[in-house]
Amino acid sequence: MPHAFDSSRYEKLKASGDLPSPRGVALAIIRLTQRDEVSMAELAHVIKGDPAFVGRLIKAANGIVALTRRPVVSVQEALMVLGLPAVRNMALGFSLLSNYRRGACKGFQYDAFWSRSLAAALAVQVLAQRNRAGAPDELFSLGLLSDVGELALATIYPAEYAQVLAEARRYRELRLTDLEHRAFAMTHTDLAVAMLADWGLPKVLIEPVRLFETPERSPSTPGTRDFALLYTLVAGRLIADLCCAQEADRPALLARLVETAAAIDIGTEELASAGGHIVMLWRDWVVSLELPAGTPPDFAQLLVKGGAGRAAGAQPDAAESGASAADPAAVPDEAPDSTVRVLIVEDDPAVRAQLRSVLQESTFTVYEAADGRSGMEMALEIQPHLLLSDCAMPQMSGMDLIRALRATRIGRNVYILLLTDMDESGRLIEAFEAGVDDFVGKPLEPRLLAARLRAGLRVVRLQQELEREREEIRRFAAELAVSNRRLQEVALTDALTGFPNRRYAIDRIQQEWLASSRSGRPLSCMIIDIDAFKQINDTHGHDAGDAVLRAAADALRGALRGQDVICRTGGDEFLVICPETDLSAALACGERLRSAVDSLGMDAGGRCPKVSISVGVAVRDGGMGDVDALMKRADEGVYLAKQRGRNRTEAIQQVGR
Structure with a gap:
């Protein structure tokens, strides 16, 4: 269940001055961009006061345009590519990165936090370039700041948060947010949402931060922009986790990533390509910022090794368990006679020896634990198929162990056999309600125990067979999704120019109208x-x-900003969609496009006059009832440009101003 958050508590923290906050030039940039009349020249002048931010801003702009145009080399060009909202958010993110590289919380790894956050920023940006979930430059900041609540808790409560983190590492079955709420009456998600809202980020970007750790709670439906934003952030965070994870933790993360990417129409081939690009960008960034890089995976090789179809079967809620190893149900292609892992949790050495003697006669690999707590830790590590647990044990009772294990995803498919001397029906009913599959009475009778184990083994085998069948279906579905995506791209792409066609253009501008x-x-x-x-x-x-x-x-392709969408809508007609862009910025962009074509110098082999274009620009205003009105106003601008001699950029809304 989500935790309630007392907003007055945040106001007190804010008033204390202890929350992480932007400083220096970044604060000046944020204040300046809050003014409606701010010019690019003013903003560029302020930005130049921080050479480190200048370099990062230009690097971020080149990360967007690297594949489509010449490199960005100046602050002015970076501002044109990124736009004011993205520059504002990047100033905020990079200011925090510069000023909070160290801290008093001993359990919080500051450099590792920023390295992972930077990987998430780049991953979300690259994915957004591919699935058009939002402006890639703004989503860069979304990825960078999505976990800022953890930094805030480490800053405000360094000693207490170190204890919370230690407890979360020790008891992986517990959620970090539950431990945070118990300690502070708030979670890192609560703080992140409150801080981002306070810093002025739009609600459409804050909502994914609220939900990315529990996306199943989102009311958004597939195909909507809210859904695409949320799951693009989820996928970006998973890629960041993969970049920073140990080898043993990667299969489970990869499984969730493939399924999450599929939900936003990114197949395994495209995911492998995107992953390679993200790793390349990330390595470049962490070197320049002197952050730890670790050994990021080769995504193409990892996807082949992990199996795209098998990976697609993981559920998005796997992270809720807190476990880092792969799901036992996803053990690849076990033959019917393969070894089954059995965990005995029993404090009596004599009983353990008796159980071991029965189990070793079959194809079982046997593990042992002498109390409930070590049994829980071992269960999460080895992921047993069968668990034999005593009811009464020190440190953690068998009933508590079973309840805790069933609360994790790893424990959902374990067949649990309770060892008990209870004969009261009420206690046995309680045991079954806790998650027990069967029980054996004490003292143990070897033949009865063997019979119960065979019954449990049949259930395990059926689960494995069912999972193999599901894997085949998932593999087929993944291949079908790739084929369907290719067919869809062909149906929505103009063959001559490679631009999206009119059908795509109408759908996309309708989406942007609704988002606006x-x-x-x-x-x-x-x-x-x-x-x-x-x-x-x-x-x-x-x-x-x-x-x-x-x-x-x-x-035209080379002169566009990263956030703009261009489509060929007719024989010699193109439509450019400019989200979150006012008229003056759109006119500047239109003039850049006109200049790019005008400088071609093409004359079709000396047989035709120099090529030029006329550009009509329009911005949504209160008098427009729908998209058609907006496009009609832009069309009127084209006619005005033709009347005034062609090779011009015009806007009817600017006439008479």
């Missing part, structure tokens, strides 16, 4: 028309026309 309605943030669009294109076709033939279209498309 929810967030209240601006939405602009551009319609681009190639000047005198019909004359080129009529005079020089369609081959020359196709060459002009391809060249113009390449120039």
Whole structure:
């Protein structure tokens, strides 16, 4: 169950001045970007006061445009690529990174925290470039700050939080958030959400932080933008965990990652490609920031080794158990006669010896523990198929052990046989309600025990067979999803230019319209028309026309910002969708596109005039009832540009201002 959060408690912490907060140039940037009339020149002047942030800002911008245009080399270019919201959030994130690299909490690994957070930032950014869940530059900051609540608790309560972390490492069946709430009446998630809201991040970015550790509680449905944002963050965090995890912990993480990626339409092939790109970017960043890098995995090799179909079977709630090893139900392809792991938890050495003598006659690998607590630790480590537990033991009773084990995902599929001398029906009913599958009375009768074990073994074998069948279905579903995605991409892609086609454009601008309605943030669009294109076709033939279209498309692609979406909607017409962009920024972008095509110098082999475009720009305003009105206003801008001599960028909404 989610914990209630007392907001007044946060206000007291905020008033104390102990919460992590931006400083220096970052604070000036945040205050400056809160002004509606701030210019790029003013912002660039402030940013240049922090050379370290300048380098990080340009590096972040190049991470977005590296595959689509020439490198960014100046602050002004970085601002054009990233936009004000992303620059503001990056200033916040990097200020915290610079000022909170050390602290008094001995149990909190500060550099490892930032290394993992940076991996998450890059992962979310790269995934967003592929599934278009949101602006990649803003999602970079979302990944970087999603765990800022942990840093806050370590900063405010260093000694107490060190004890909480030690307890979480010792008892992996317990959730960190439960331990935090018990100690502080709040969790790191509560703090992160409150801090991000206080810093002015939009609600659409804060909600994924509230839910990414428990995505099953989200009311959003597949196909919506809220769902895509949430599961893009979940996938990005899993990639970060994989980058920082030990070898033994990776199979379980990989299983969850493949399924989560599939939920946002990223198949295993694309995931392998994205993972390799993320690792390359991450290594570059951690070196420049002097953070620990560890040994990140080769995602392509890991996906092949782990098995895409098998990995897709893990459930998103596996992390809730707190365990780091793979699910026992996912043990690959065990033959019917393979060894079964059995754990005996019994404080009497004589009884353990008697049980061992019965078990060693069959194909069992036997493990032993002398009390409930060590039995729980061993169960999480070895993941037994069968568990034989005494009812009464020191430190943790058999009933408590069974309840704790059943609360974890690893313990859900274990067949549990209770050893007891109880004969009261009420106590036995309590044992079955706690999660016992069967019981054997004491003193033990070897033949009866063997019969009960065979019954349990049949259940284990049936579970394994069922899992193998599920794996086959998952593997087939994963392959089918890849094929369907490729077919969908073909159906939504213009073959000549490689841009999305009109069908995609209409769906996407409708999505952005709805997102703008929810967030209240601006939405602009551009319609681009190639000047005198019909004359080129009529005079020089369609081959020359196709060459002009391809060249113009390449120039437009290279000049776009990372957050913009360009589509070919007709013969010589293109639509550019500019989320969270006001009219002045859209006009600047449109002029950059016009200039890029104008500088081509292409003349189709000397047979046609120089190529140019006319650009019409429009921004959503209160008088527009729907997307059609916005596109019509941009179309009017194109006609105005044609009337004024072509090779121009115009906006009807700017006329008369």
